[in-house]
Amino acid sequence: MTTLTPTPRRQMAPPSSGMSTIKPILKTKSVLGPKRRRDDDDDDGTDPELASPTKKRRKTVMFNEELNMVKDISSKTLEDAKREVKQALEGHARGDDEDYDNLKDVFAPSRRQPKSYQSDEDDDESNDYEHAPKPQDLIIYVVALTSHVTLLGRSCSGLIKAVLKCSWLDRDDSFARAYIQLLAALSSVQASFFTQILSMMVDRFTEPGGTPSTAVPGFPPVDSETKKTRLHLGLKYLLQLFPAGGHMMLNLISQKFPYTEDSKATHMEYIDHLLRLKDERPELERDIMELILSRLVKLDVEMTLDLDNGDDATTRAVMRQLEAEPSDAKGDDGEDAESETSSVISDDFDDADEQTKRVLLIKSKLETMDSIMDLLFGIYSPIFENPESERAVETFQDLLSDFSNVILPHLKSRHTQYLLFKFASKSPQLMEMFIGTLFNIAFESNRAPVVKQAAVAYLASFTARGARVESKQVQTVARTFLDYIEHYRATHKNCRGPDVRKYSQYYAYFQGLLYIFCFRWRELIDRDLLPLNVEWDDPASFIGQDLPWMDGLRTRLRDNIASKLNPLKCCSPVIVDEFARLSHHLRLMYIYPQIEKNKNVQLSQFFTGSYATGGALRDTGFEFDNEKWTHLEACFPFDPFQLPLAKKWLDLENNYVTWQPMAVLNRDDDGEDDESEADDDKQSVLEDTATDDETGC
Secondary structure, eight states, X not given: OOOOOOOOOOOOXXXXXXXXXXXXXXXXXXXXXXXXXXXXXXXTOOOGGGGXXXXXXXXXXXXXXXXXXXOSOOHHHHHHHHHHHHHHHHHHHHTOOHHHHHHHHHHSOOTTOTTTTTOOOOSHHHHTTTTOOOGGGHHHHHHXXXXXXXXXXXXXXXXXXXXXXXXXXXXXXXXXXXXXXXXXXXXXXXXXXXXHHHHHHHHGGGSOSSSOOOOOTTSOOOOHHXXXXXXXXXXXXXXXXXXXXXXXXXXXXXXXXXXXXXXXXXXXXXXXXXXXXHHHOGGGHHHHHHHHHHHHHHHHHHHHHHHHHSOHHHHHHHHHHHHHSOTTXXXXXXXXXXXXXXXXXXXXXXXXXXXXXXHHHHHHHHHHHHHHHHHHHHHHGGGGGSTTSHHHHHHHHHHHHHXXXXXXXXXXXXXXXXXXXXXXXXXXXXXXXXXXXXXXHHHOTXXXXXXHHHHHHHHHHHXXXXXXXXXXHHHHHXXXXXXXXXXXXXXXXXXXXXXXXXXXXXXXXXXXXXXXXXXXXXXXXXXXXXXXXXXXXXXXXXXXXXXXXXXXXXXXXXXXXXXXXXXXXXXXXXXXXXHHHHHHHTTSOOOHHXXXXXXXXXXXXXXXXXXXXXXXXXXXXXXXXXXXXXXXXXXXXXXXOOOTTGGGGSOHHHHBXXXXXXXXXXXXXXXXXXXXXXXXXXXXXXXXXXXXXXXXX
């Protein structure tokens, strides 16, 4: 191992009274006596152990001498520090820890050293540390310890911890470079040291940025950007010396990623460090971006569940808070923000204290997710300025991989998937890639049923909501859905009856088809065969007309509705109700008799009993005795996007299909549908509202 070489020995004049010298940290007798000759002969700081076969491998580690910026240090001063460090480590190996403990206090002063830098009083406590170095002189001991890292063993864990506690980012560049050399030398000694060093550096990722630095005595304050530069200089250097550390880094950044309850500032600071690391180590880019997306999805799902489990007053308070304080606003006083929150929600809650905490927590998650989404849109958007470029296609393939592995399995995610929505809409090629990936997942036999069902929901939602999805693509998706349900019906003619648990995949396709029809029914018509009195841009002109529907749409829907599978009973009542209204007024089919008949059908009668499935032995305490549990959930991933900061990237006016109910239907209906209990639910499932009560979650 190459070690740092001190400046050549030269005759030195006695130091002037104004020059600061390094006083020894050892006992006076430890630097005198018979050991002096041996230590003086050790000019280059090497150790006999380096010549042994067991140490030969360490010599192959080459350090960058240019990083060492130590200058103008007298040979005597550096040699004295080397000698003191060596004797402290050798004494520790013999069981004499007094000098070893003093060496630890050089790097991380203990609580029992209150006056070490201030006076030379004669009391016992101060005498132990009267020779402690000044903060400016610590660099000498950094270089000295670098020269003797081969003396460090497992028993020196206390010294390693002290070294890693050193405020190395808050000093000058010379110290930072010398300290990085020390870290590299320590990493070459033991793998456990390397792990501790990387862990210490990743811990720095959560330090708040933009705040004044805690200055080390004798050094000017260091700004946040300078500290980040030094930190990543060290990381880059260590990972170049030890390439295997990349895998260790991935484990560490995953373990230390902020919790969802942590602040937006903590998340953004951590992600900023991850993006710097990605730029320095391109081989880690895929894993780092997948990690960020996975944690974003976790935050997205938790936020959605928080709002689903809350009451309307909580939702209103959260949304009013977001409107009062936009995500990109930077408040200076957190207490003022909390006080404002309390005043906003005071009208909605009796117990303001508890509810305030809940509202603040949900609001914090929303703001964090909004800022991360805004950051990711900003990273990816320049790449897709030319969506047909090789780089754009490769990047989208990476996004599709992350989508399949991270986003798709979590159907409760409401916003993260809009990364795919935005960039898939950039070109027909990217859109075909997205739709093709969803089809592949939906029909893969080795996929879990819940994942396949999620892929169907994504297909239906993207086809219905994507304004850039062309008529031909809408018909292709709808025809594929029709083929599937018709094949399924033909192979299940002898089923006992509707069972949402047993035939969930079938009902997912059928419900997706109804959802597509509600939004894109015009795309399912042969435009070339339209009657002359129908205007394409006037939906009301289609009412009551005999329309040329896509081949097989009417017959296959009718056959499946009349089958024993009875999909109208198992699909979401809200979607079934809206489909019934549209299909009736557009003369596709009249299904109200079947809906009335289904009111007398109890789905639980078709389910296998608990004893037959072992339920009595498991004692689950859960039975499907409530009809609401027997319907397929109406969950479509591309429901309205509500994050205020990231929303600007989506160009929803041109890329998104909003729900636009035809007023003529409300006038023509006899009122029974508008007065149903499902009317409020219909608005949340199908309408894209901008009211204060709408959360999009």
